[in-house]
Amino acid sequence: MAFDIILRGARLDRGDGPLLDIGIRDGRIAALEPALQADGPEERLDGRLVVPGFVETHIHLDKSCLLGRCQCHEGTLDEAIAAVAEAKRNFTEEDVYARAERTLAKSILQGTMRMRTHCEVDPRIGLTSLKALTRLRQDYAWAIDVQICVFPQEGLLDDPGCEDVMVAALESGGDVVGGAPYMDKDSHGQIARIFELAKRYEIDIDFHLDFGLDPTHLDVEEVCRLTDQYGWGGRVAVGHVTKFSSVSPDKFAEIAARLARSGVAVTVLPSTDLFLTGRDHDRDVPRGVTPAHKFLGSGVTCSLSTNNVLNPFTPFGDCSLIRMANLYANIAQVGTPAGMADCLDMVTSQSARLLNLFDYGVAPGNPADLVVLDCDGPSNAVAEIAQPLFGLKAGERTFTRPAPTMHRPR
Structure with a gap:
């Protein structure tokens, strides 16, 4: 099974549920499951929170x-x-x-x-x-x-x-x-x-x-x-x-x-x-x-x-x-x-x-309108004003905001 892009290790819920992989094809979420067995370009999220746009x-x-x-x-x-x-x-x-x-x-x-x-x-x-x-x-x-x-x-x-x-x-x-x-x-x-x-x-x-x-x-x-x-x-x-x-x-x-x-x-x-x-x-x-x-x-x-x-x-x-x-x-x-x-x-x-948006949310079949936040859960997103790292609209990347990097003295 091939996808246009796979987001690996996404956090989606409020609790301690398993990290999920999001398979995207033709602008939509085509698969949502742990350790998705599939081919395609990958982006590793390492447990970061994914929210719909x-x-x-x-x-x-x-x-x-x-x-x-x-x-x-x-x-x-x-x-x-x-x-x-x-x-x-x-x-x-x-x-x-x-x-x-x-x-x-x-x-x-x-x-x-x-x-x-x-x-x-x-x-x-x-x-x-x-x-x-x-x-x-x-x-x-x-x-x-x-x-x-x-x-x-x-x-x-x-x-x-x-x-x-x-x-x-x-x-x-x-x-x-x-x-x-x-x-x-x-x-x-x-x-x-x-x-x-x-x-x-x-x-x-x-x-x-x-x-x-x-x-x-x-x-x-x-x-x-x-x-x-x-x-x-x-x-x-x-x-x-x-x-x-x-x-x-x-x-x-x-x-x-x-x-x-x-x-x-x-x-x-x-x-x-x-x-x-x-x-x-x-x-x-x-x-x-x-x-x-x-x-x-x-x-x-x-x-x-x-x-x-x-x-x-x-x-x-x-x-x-x-x-x-x-x-x-x-x-x-x-x-x-x-x-x-x-x-x-x-x-x-x-x-x-x-707004009566009936095709909204991180779920199979919905448009792949997704934002990756630099945090590990919803409450931390608000508490820390977590920054968006990148977003996909209909599966295509629309913006990137790289996480800040600290440069320690050598």
Whole structure:
């Protein structure tokens, strides 16, 4: 039996199971067993962890890498929205492509192989960013699969002409429809309109939702209600949801049960949420990061993601989802091996479930989209921010990051 490549001695599980060999043929995993008897080029992994390619569920490629163009001093959400709205008026297709390409390349080098990027469309930017991102995903299809979620960052109902642009974007190749209900005076009105668009185009929904720290008004119940009404369970995600971090334990449990019952997924964005929230506190500043791992036991699909990179919303970021999982574990005080393995799941298998990726995972028959990490298990991957050493997309090597070497004196 011959394979295009064989990865020897891979660690795949959370425990002390045997090391496995992965045989890859025609871009797919063709065999997975100990001491595989086969011929073909080999790569010895010596017990290093192999994970399916990381899944970025919520990022903004179109407005990444804006530092230097936007002057911000307060670090608030309102200031960031205003600064980017002003900068956006000067975006060109080539400018968006260049900045987004820089961020996409970083993501690929960090082992990300599936991505949902949000893309702003409105009467001011039109379809400029969508055209750039559509071209970018075609150019990099050899390394990463990209979904584009079009959404109105500056409001939908209160922004005349925005809905026409949203419809044009969905007609022009938008894969997912998104919203930011807190940007309209009638948040429930925006939510209803987004569901109507999703039904018309038979696409999934991804909301920016319940941002802030005051939980007296939550839009999540309306999202769940309409998810039930439209039969859209498993096709709706809500991101940020920082207000959930401020509710009582009983209310948190109630929200968890409601999300699970309706099939609404949750994305937490640790870096941005930590940076933007609690700015009005001069001591004991709240983290503002919802403990998503506590939703998992209720059956809620949860992911951790990057959101913004090098812009006023988040003035840092290297696109490492392993680093994001580690940051989240620190914030949420997750320290057990099982807990840290759950954090890894929230940038791999849980994220894949959120994006409805049915061909994902290290299993025979699936695409050979694999990342080799410089560690020996899932919990250590998160605890040590283990570096990706190389990755294969459909069985072809897409990046290599050699392990560091210490040069001792002779």
